[in-house]
Amino acid sequence: MRRGHRAAFIAALTDGLDVRDGTVAGEHADVPVRRYRAADGRAGERLVWVHGGAFSHGGLDQLESHAVSAALARRGIEVVAVDYRRVPAWSRFRDAPAGPLPGVRFPVPLDDVMTVLREHPHAWLGGASAGACLSAAAAARLAAGGEHGPRGLVLAYGTFHAHLPPVPPHIRRRVRGRHRFTQFRPETVRRMNHNYAGSRQAMDDPFAFPGGHAPRGLPRTLMVDADHDTLRASGEAFAAELAAAGVPVEHHVVPGSAHGFLDRPHTPHFTSATALIADRLTRHQKGR
Known part of the structure; x- marks a missing residue:
């Protein structure tokens, strides 16, 4: 899609909606948000x-953010x-020493999410892929x-482990046989x-990757996985861990779908x- 066509397409998604950009003061810096x-x-x-x-990668104009929010x-x-x-x-990342990597890493993205959530204490929280984690x-x-x-939580085709x-x-x-769906190999x-x-140490932190740890105190959860997606192994395992914790x-699983x-x-x-x-969110609001 050409740049001009993409800009028009993104703008059309919000016709008839009240959409406002803003920021929330965060622990490290202001966190940009977009309200729909x-x-x-x-x-x-x-x-x-x-x-x-x-x-x-990604951002507020990413369709996984903008189109989902508008819909x-x-x-x-x-x-x-x-x-x-x-x-x-991370595309060129092959391996790293045991010591910490430079730049923005865990828990900074997590801190940003928590900053916004604390501004909306009665909201649901959800995301897709890395956002689900x-x-x-x-x-x-x-x-x-x-x-x-x-x-409650809404978790779409996430990586949790x-x-x-x-x-x-x-x-x-x-x-x-679906080579475009097999990019998520274990390595x-x-x-x-x-x-x-x-860092290798942070890989074991339950607040970096909650999968594989006892998920105590989490709220009701809606999980939506992709059909042709090896990351579904993490989604199904995490769903079982949540259920086992009560x-x-x-x-x-959305039939025929691929990751993303x-x-x-x-x-x-x-x-x-x-x-x-x-x-599901509307049903919970009505108490059903």
């Missing part, structure tokens, strides 16, 4: 939404999208500190996560997933 609600002022549940991008706002959900600070690009980790850290956490859990046969069958996930954590979990489908707003996968999220 229906232009008529109606607002139901509030969702703090965190985009993905391997912890190192949910049209369905009556008030959305606050978070532009957390991202770590350096940050959302689950923020809820876990608030619970561990005895702070008021989100009303420092190391990708073994990919079960039923997922292997879904990705076999790829390890490098991506190490690049975010910043957390109410609703887990869905929330970045593709003209697909049926995007439409069905955003409708599912809005429906």
